[in-house]
Amino acid sequence: MKRMAKMASLSVILGFLILLFGIEGAHLNAQQNETANQSQQEKRREGLVVEWLDNMQNSEDWRAIGTSSAGITATRKISGRPRVLNADGQLEEGEAEVVDDNGITHRNDYVLGIRTFFFDRGFDRVEVFPPNEISIRGTGREIKVWVLGRKTRHTLNVKLRDHTGRLHKLNMGRLDFWGWREMSVVIPPYIPQPAKAAALGMHLRFVSFFVQSDQFESGGVFYFYLSQLRVVTDFSEFTGDESIRDIW
Numbered sequence: 001m002k003r004m005a006k007m008a009s010l011s012v013i014l015g016f017l018i019l020l021f022g023i024e025g026a027h028l029n030a031q032q033n034e035t036a037n038q039s040q041q042e043k044r045r046e047g048l049v050v051e052w053l054d055n056m057q058n059s060e061d062w063r064a065i066g067t068s069s070a071g072i073t074a075t076r077k078i079s080g081r082p083r084v085l086n087a088d089g090q091l092e093e094g095e096a097e098v099v100d101d102n103g104i105t106h107r108n109d110y111v112l113g114i115r116t117f118f119f120d121r122g123f124d125r126v127e128v129f130p131p132n133e134i135s136i137r138g139t140g141r142e143i144k145v146w147v148l149g150r151k152t153r154h155t156l157n158v159k160l161r162d163h164t165g166r167l168h169k170l171n172m173g174r175l176d177f178w179g180w181r182e183m184s185v186v187i188p189p190y191i192p193q194p195a196k197a198a199a200l201g202m203h204l205r206f207v208s209f210f211v212q213s214d215q216f217e218s219g220g221v222f223y224f225y226l227s228q229l230r231v232v233t234d235f236s237e238f239t240g241d242e243s244i245r246d247i248w
Contacts, residue, residue, distance in 0.1 A: 047236070048141060049101045053134045053206055054229040059112035061131040068124045071117020071221060075128065078113045082146040082180040082227050098228075111148070111227040114211075118154075118222050122215030127208050128226070133161060135203040138233035139193045143206070144184040148225035149175040153214035156224075158185060162192050163202035175211070175224060195237045201247045206231075 059077045066073030081094040098106045116126040143158050156172045172185045187193075193204050211224065 048232050048234055049138070050144075050230050050232055051102065051137065052100050052104070052106055052228070052230050053136070054130060055098075055106040055108065056112045056227050056229070057107050057110050059110060059226075062112055062128060064114050064116065064126055064128045066116040066124070066126040068117050068119045070119045073116040073126055074114075076113040076115070077110050078225070079109060080111050080225075080227075081108045082111075082148075082182075084180055100230075106228075108228070111225050113223065113225050115221065115223050116211075118213040118217075118219045121213055121217060121219055124213045124219075125210055126222075127159075127210035129208045130206070134206040134229075136160075136206060136231050136233060137203060138198075138235040139195075139237060140187045140204050140231050140233050142184055142186050142232040143170070143172070144182060144228075144230045144232065145172075145209075146180055146227040147175065147183050148180050148227075149177045150223055151176060151178050152222065153217045154222065154224075155212045155214065156183060157210050157212065159207040159210065160187070160191065161205045161207050163194070163197040163204065164192070167207065174214075180227075199246045 056077075059075070062075050064073050064075045081096075083091045083094055086092045094108055096108055098108055100106060112128075114126065114128055118124040140160075143160075145158075147156065153174050153176050155174050158170050158172055160168045160170065162168065168191050170185045170187070172183045187204075191204065197203075206229070209226065211222075213219075213222075
């Protein structure tokens with residue numbers, strides 16, 4: 001009888017401890033989630049936020065137009081993700097899912113492949129368009145994209161359209177490297193991005209990528225690959241009520 005009483009007492013104590021630690025664990029998880037949400041809100045109010053414009057998971061909707069009448073210009077959705085060399089010189093597998101500064105989870109299973117043909121060196125180019133122009137919320141500061149290069153001197157550029165409809169071309173650099181590299185370009189202050197225009201729904205927009213052929217590079221078939229199109233944007237001027245917009 002005494003043994004059964006001891007067992008019953010131990011069961012009660014054990015159940016109480018499990019219940020106590022369960023409550024504490026749930027409370028701790030709630031606190032961690034609340035802290036993460038507060039951190040995201042603070043980033044929006046006080047600093048720069050990295051926003052994803054396109055994760056290339058639906059890249060079959062992108063299109064490419066080449067200037068050369070020779071060869072074939074086409075895009076293709078390809079399984080893969082950016083892979084870079086670690087300190088030991090080995091390729092690392094990228095993350096299958098990436099969480100951005102807004103707490104949104106992005107899949108990372110596909111990249112956009114582009115094939116074209118350059119005939120007139122220094123003149124031919126290929127332009128790559130999303131299904132629609134992509135609005136950049138806040139004040140855009142920098143465009144970022146992962147690029148798989150094939151060691152050519154062709155130049156990657158990005159084209160943006162401001163709220164007045166004027167186009168701006170920004171040079172992101174040469175594709176003179178092997179493997180994946182994160183390329184970026186700062187959005188210069190001469191491109192207008194007034195907060196009043198944003199309140200009317202007239203944002204800066206991403207239009208396209210385009211690659212200009214190099215005059216010293218041999219002609220022929222040319223391939224490159226894109227992934228994870230992002231923008232570093234500043235929300236410090238946009239802390240009002242986003243649910244009410246001046247577009248009625």
